[in-house]
């Protein structure tokens with residue numbers, strides 16, 4: 406009986422999803438509320454939940470339901486096929502990893518994080534190198550357990566963006582790099598300079614009020630979501646309960662604002678996933694790149710645009726009063742769109758950011774391709790920084806040791822950030838060709854048509870399509886780096902290279 410089986414499958418998946426959401430809340434609470442001495446208790450709680458979740462993931466009863474549905478003679482609906490296919494993938498994926506391996510991986514993640522933190526503060530790559538080597542060996546072992554031992558880097562990319570391969574990324578990044586390196590050079594050499602430091606000292610209370618108004622205006626639903634303060638901004642939760650965090654600095658008031666718009670973009674995606682399908686693939690994001698496209702399109706294409714500031718600048722000035730008297734509208738807009746070289750990825754603007762990602766992809770593919778030794782890595786990092794950004798970092802702490810990702814075994818994740826920028830730019834092009842007057846909406850403070858379009862074409866689709874399929878389907882053409890290059894030139898050339906126009 407197929408109907409009863411599909412109900413049984415949905416019930417199993419829902420149970421698993423509820424467990425995972427409880428785990429997510431514990432993680433959110435750890436970042437936002439946890440008293441300083443309560444860490445060990447929380448670690449035990451998280452380990453207990455991890456064991457319960459693993460048990461539900463590999464539950465033989467779930468395997469039996471999957472098999473019955475796969476062998477049923479009653480045809481499944483399109484939705485049911487999507488749900489079944491992804492549930493099978495996730496089930497097999499979990500079953501192929503022995504429990505001892507999963508425990509070893511979790512232990513190395515936590516050890517790696519602590520070793521990395523010490524190595525970075527001591528600027529000592531040698532201390533981090535053995536952990537890095539172990540992480541790579543462990544992930545190669547995992548790829549082999551999953552039957553992809555001959556293509557470990559493809560395996561890792563597929564974890565974050567189903568269907569994406571090293572060859573895809575290589576092709577996309579080669580085109581982007583060829584255009585972006587000289588463009589960045591021209592922009593940073595321009596006599597036009599942004600002065601974001603003119604905004605220093607804007608009180609946190611006003612920043613908080615302003616960013617909440619912006620996040621509400623673009624459509625974030627505070628009835629089933631909230632914003633809190635945490636050391637690292639993130640978005641967690643799901644369509645039923647979406648948690649955003651931000652952090653405030655009087656030194657850099659725009660960074661809290663754009664951080665919050667970014668996380669709200671992730672939050673809008675989560676809130677737009679069909680809540681009735683929560684726990685199944687139809688209630689789940691496509692992958693990291695599409696998720697990132699949703700944060701970036703609000704942060705950059707919308708939030709850094711003229712129309713957005715046409716609407717919000719008067720309110721911004723109203724809140725901060727005479728502190729902004731010495732800042733002209735053009736200076737404010739230029740500060741919003743400041744471009745500057747920095748060795749640090751997380752401090753980079755939207756133009757140069759992509760080069761930081763290309764660098765990490767070049768490192769990762771060589772690490773997993775086996776054509777570089779661990780002790781050659783800092784030199785390789787510095788050489789790539791010189792090639793892409795035109796200078797070398799002053800230390801390994803500002804170079805190869807700057808990111809937390811590799812310490813926790815996150816490889817194949819960085820490319821999603823840049824691919825997300827590409828997807829955002831390609832969606833933005835489609836939006837503007839279908840609604841040429843969309844920015845007139847923004848100038849009036851109306852973001853509902855924009856959100857409605859994303860809801861219909863991206864959010865409500867869940868995991869129906871893989872990354873490349875979704876882009877093709879929604880924009881009518883294959884995923885391409887060209888739209889990102891065009892968007893960056895259209896936004897930044899008039900500001901920094903007026904003579905070139």
Ligand code: ZN
Pocket residue numbers: 667671697700
């Ligand atoms: Zn993000």
